[in-house]
Structure formats: structure tokens, C-alpha cells
Amino acid sequence: GPILELKQVGQWFGSFPALAEINLQIQAGERVALVGPSGAGKSTLISLLNGTLFPTQGEVWAIGRNLSMLSPRTLRRVQQQIGTIYQRFHLVDNLRVVHNVNAGHLGRWSWFKSALSLLWPLEVEVAAKALTQVGIPEKLYDRTDQLSGGQQQRVALARVLVQNPTVILADEPIASLDPERSREIMDLLRNLSQSTGKTLVMSLHSIELAQSHCDRIIGLRQGQILFDVPSTAISPEM
């Protein structure tokens, strides 16, 4: 079956419907772009897919589980299989890069260990390998807030690589970056998904980048799916 599925999902914030009657199936290994104007519901959809938000109506299934029906412990285990990167990176600014990259599996101790400058050789090795994959191996010991936006997004991507999830979600991953940096991050995401078979779902403003980097494009508007087509079906002028 699908690796991600929304069944009749509605998301109300008070009396405001951010999403309405969303039915959606995503198969393992698909690369899907969510496009649409600001306020269309893209971020809300991503939050539902990683279980940081629970739908007010309908069901969200990920990796074979109904996310609303799980114990906190099982939810965390499912969430280990779902990595998310964000527009503003969601890194801890005052940590060294090596600690941000490992944050996923060091969990709540990463800050503490960083404060004490504790590092285990294996963590250094794991982080160094991930940073090499995203093209910034030399930044291992830099303070995260000393890096450029594009480099910080690479760190966030390296953190997801270390987490090694089945599904990667990206909420406007390039919205804070210049065009050149944007393309580099998009290339990394696509190549990662292609080489490992990971499912990729990301919200994007650029239909051109959606078309060149994803297989399927879902258009959202005012909380509803306007279109859901293979990227080959969209002409670049649209």
C-alpha cells in the first residue's frame, strides 16, 4: 500500500478550514512537490504527515500506521522514519555543526554534551560522513550560526541523512536561499532520494524546480487539491 495516505482529512483552526476533504496517496519512492500560494495549506499538510499536528477530521497514515492512534512511544518510533527539513533550518544556532548533525540520535542530551564539549569518535565519524555527502566536510567544528543559509540547510540535510528515515519531508526548503543555493539543495534532495529510494515530499514556490526535481506535482489552493499530475504533464509556462 501507500507509504503516506490522507483519508478525508480536514484541518480546522477554530472555525477556519486550513485543509478540507483531502484524499491523497503517496507510494514509496515517489518525489512529490506541493505547490500553491501562501496560505494554501502546504505547511499544515507537512505537519500532518510528520505527526506534529493531528487532523481534526479524517485519518493520516504513514508507514502503515494511523498517526492519531499511536501511543507516544510508537509515534516517536514512526517519526524516526520521517525526517523533516524546514525553511528556517530548525538548527540550534549556538551548537557546533557536529552536534546539530547528530541531534537526531543524541536527542535531548546533545545540548548538554555540546556544552561540555563531549564528543565520541563514532559521532564525529558519522557526522563527518554526512557532511561530506552534502558537500561541506570542512564545517564539522564550526558554530552553526557562523554558516551561510545554504550551508545551514546542508547541515539540516546532513542531520536527516544521519537519521536515515524512509520518508523525507521538506517545508519550503529553499525559500530562504538564493537561486544558485536553491538549485544545489534541490539537486542534493533529488539525488539523495534517487540513490536511496527514499520518498520525498516538499512544498515549493517554484513550479520550474518542482518540475525538474519531482515526479508528481500537487497544486493546493485554499485548503483543497486543485490538481495532482505527473510533472511531465505541466508545461514550464504554467
Ligand code: ADP
Ligand atoms: P502554506 O504553507 O501553504 O502557506 P499554511 O499551511 O501555513 O499554508 O496555512 C494554511 C492556512 O491555515 C493559512 O490561512 C494559515 O493562516 C492558517 N493556519 C496555519 N496554522 C495555523 C494555526 N496554528 N492557527 C490558525 N491558523 C493557522
Ligand code: ADP
Ligand atoms: P510559512 O513560512 O510556512 O508561511 P507561517 O509564518 O505562515 O509559515 O507560520 C508559522 C507558524 O505559525 C506555523 O507553525 C503556523 O502553524 C502558525 N500560523 C500560521 N498562521 C497562523 C494563524 N493565522 N494563527 C496562528 N498561528 C498561525
